[in-house]
Amino acid sequence: MQQLIQGNEACALGALAAGCSFFAGYPITPSSEIMEWMSRLLPPRGGVFIQMEDELSSMGAVIGASWTGAKAMTATSGPGFTLMQEHIGYAAMTETPCVIVDAQRVGPSTGMPTSPAQGDVMQARWGSHGDRAAIALTASSVLDTYTMTIEAFNMSERYRLPVVLLLDATLAHMRENVTLPEIPIVNRSRPVSASGFEPFGSPDFLPLGAGARFTVSGLSHDEAGHQRASKSDAGERLTRRAIDRVLADADRITLTRQEALDDAELVLVAYGITARAARAAVRQLREDGVRAGLLELQTLWPFPAELVGSVVRNARAAVVAELNLGQVVTLVSAVSGTTPVHHLGRMDGALLEPGAIVAAGRRVLDNAAQEVLAR
Amino acid sequence: MREPVLDGVGTAVSTQVGVRIAGRGGQGVMLAGLLVAQSAIDDGLEVVQTQSYGPEARLGAAKSDVILSPEAIAYPEISSPDVFMCLSHDAFTAYSRDVTAATLLIVDSRAAAGLGVGEALLVPMIDTARDCGSPIAANIVGLGFLLAVTRVVSERSLRRALSARARPESLDTNMRALDAGLALAAEMGVQPGQLSPAGR
Numbered sequence: 269m270q271q272l273i274q275g276n277e278a279c280a281l282g283a284l285a286a287g288c289s290f291f292a293g294y295p296i297t298p299s300s301e302i303m304e305w306m307s308r309l310l311p312p313r314g315g316v317f318i319q320m321e322d323e324l325s326s327m328g329a330v331i332g333a334s335w336t337g338a339k340a341m342t343a344t345s346g347p348g349f350t351l352m353q354e355h356i357g358y359a360a361m362t363e364t365p366c367v368i369v370d371a372q373r374v375g376p377s378t379g380m381p382t383s384p385a386q387g388d389v390m391q392a393r394w395g396s397h398g399d400r401a402a403i404a405l406t407a408s409s410v411l412d413t414y415t416m417t418i419e420a421f422n423m424s425e426r427y428r429l430p431v432v433l434l435l436d437a438t439l440a441h442m443r444e445n446v447t448l449p450e451i452p453i454v455n456r457s458r459p460v461s462a463s464g465f466e467p468f469g470s471p472d473f474l475p476l477g478a479g480a481r482f483t484v485s486g487l488s489h490d491e492a493g494h495q496r497a498s499k500s501d502a503g504e505r506l507t508r509r510a511i512d513r514v515l516a517d518a519d520r521i522t523l524t525r526q527e528a529l530d531d532a533e534l535v536l537v538a539y540g541i542t543a544r545a546a547r548a549a550v551r552q553l554r555e556d557g558v559r560a561g562l563l564e565l566q567t568l569w570p571f572p573a574e575l576v577g578s579v580v581r582n583a584r585a586a587v588v589a590e591l592n593l594g595q596v597v598t599l600v601s602a603v604s605g606t607t608p609v610h611h612l613g614r615m616d617g618a619l620l621e622p623g624a625i626v627a628a629g630r631r632v633l634d635n636a637a638q639e640v641l642a643r
Numbered sequence: 644m645r646e647p648v649l650d651g652v653g654t655a656v657s658t659q660v661g662v663r664i665a666g667r668g669g670q671g672v673m674l675a676g677l678l679v680a681q682s683a684i685d686d687g688l689e690v691v692q693t694q695s696y697g698p699e700a701r702l703g704a705a706k707s708d709v710i711l712s713p714e715a716i717a718y719p720e721i722s723s724p725d726v727f728m729c730l731s732h733d734a735f736t737a738y739s740r741d742v743t744a745a746t747l748l749i750v751d752s753r754a755a756a757g758l759g760v761g762e763a764l765l766v767p768m769i770d771t772a773r774d775c776g777s778p779i780a781a782n783i784v785g786l787g788f789l790l791a792v793t794r795v796v797s798e799r800s801l802r803r804a805l806s807a808r809a810r811p812e813s814l815d816t817n818m819r820a821l822d823a824g825l826a827l828a829a830e831m832g833v834q835p836g837q838l839s840p841a842g843r
């Protein structure tokens with residue numbers, strides 16, 4: 269059935285479909301409707317909804333709920349996402365499955381509460397101190413928001429880590445006609461037996477109160493949960509194992525949309541809401557006889573460097589379009605070889621329009637041609 | 644007054660139509676956009692509805708943009724609206740930057756005072772809504788008028804969407820407002836134009 273659904277509503281519906289039974293949060297534009305929907309939908313289904321006093325405690329509550337075995341999430345925007353970083357690090361350290369949705373708005377600080385941005389890409393990966401395993405996804409449509417919320421839960425359950433879903437103010441508030449699909453659900457695996465089970469470093473998850481005693485701590489610890497806070501390689505060992513768990517499955521985690529790339533001389537790299545403009549730009553350029561193609565990244569972390577590199581190096585030029593002053597472009601440039609990469613970005617609260625991307629694409633192709641002539 | 648028959652918009656509308664509804668926070672701009680979007684879905688079209696407003700809790704300028712298309716919609720924003728219905732002075736100032744000569748302007752007659760609205764259709768939406776029982780039904784008067792001059796969605800779908808979305812206690816007022824909007828277009832001698840993405 270075709271329904272008219274808002275991005276934030278689709279996120280809440282996706283969470284429910286994924287089996288989410290716990291939401292804690294603190295309202296902030298443009299993510300508040302996710303919380304409103306969860307407050308309405310969760311309690312009648314036997315779930316728990318809590319409005320906390322701030323974002324720090326929201327993330328803490330989510331981690332606690334996950335350790336009871338519940339699928340738990342929170343939703344916020346840039347300023348709240350920043351406040352959550354300490355506990356996102358804690359979730360990584362304690363291998364806690366959970367989902368954090370960040371509907372991005374213009375920053376830094378309070379910025380522009382109702383205007384879209386894509387400025388939290390690096391924060392989604394590196395916002396908490398230290399090294400850690402990380403997965404961050406994004407979405408470019410209302411339907412996507414539904415499916416990627418489910419993917420976020422599935423990945424958090426499969427790899428035992430906090431997964432970030434990056435939306436933006438436009439998508440969060442946008443409505444589209446959608447038919448919600450059935451999507452397979454992943455549930456965290458349990459150890460066969462609690463006796464002798466080491467609660468960390470394993471994809472198996474034993475919730476608290478399930479027959480074993482152990483400590484869940486932000487201090488570096490070993491597989492049994494014993495604190496190893498000085499002169500020990502246990503912390504590094506477990507962090508490496510968590511990172512490897514993700515990288516070993518990178519092919520499965522990496523989700524992209526590829527359009528007209530086979531013969532593309534110009535590659536547009538975009539993600540989230542900006543991929544919509546890039547798609548329109550590809551069609552415009554093709555109509556004008558320019559062989560353009562689109563690589564839309566749905567998974568931002570782990571960054572699919574190999575795929576991006578092979579696509580970009582095959583082209584004469586590339587444009588990275590994003591609503592920030594240069595984040596994903598640094599990752600693309602690192603793997604672009606000799607292909608020139610042009611960055612098109614803004615952070616004034618407006619979207620990048622197809623026309624601007626078309627113009628940037630033509631410019632970078634012209635420059636590339638001149639460079640070849642000059643050689 | 645501009646000629647409301649929209650043949651001039653021609654090529655653009657065969658694929659995609661952009662409808663902008665703007666006003667002050669509290670005037671039902673978002674609801675009006677939702678009603679257009681919901682009606683379009685019932686008519687079998689693809690829709691994207693976006694909104695824009697400032698951080699004010701109320702009374703700030705707000706807009707709801709709806710794109711209607713027989714095909715999947717890539718870029719979700721309107722680059723230049725085909726129709727712009729506006730209920731307040733401030734919203735016109737805030738959201739008319741991308742209006743072109745091809746844009747059909749429908750502006751509340753009071754809101755238009757002192758604005759350079761060019762060849763707009765000046766419609767007493769707020770006054771008519773007051774006569775129907777509530778000035779806050781101005782959005783629905785406007786939708787009735789917009790429907791009459793553009794046929795951008797079908798009347799049947801719009802009535803169904805309104806029945807589904809309006810509060811039961813205000814449904815009568817809203818239906819009266821919709822009828823009043825349709826009647827205003829007839830009284831003003833405005834011919835129904837065709838601005839239909841489905842080519843109805």
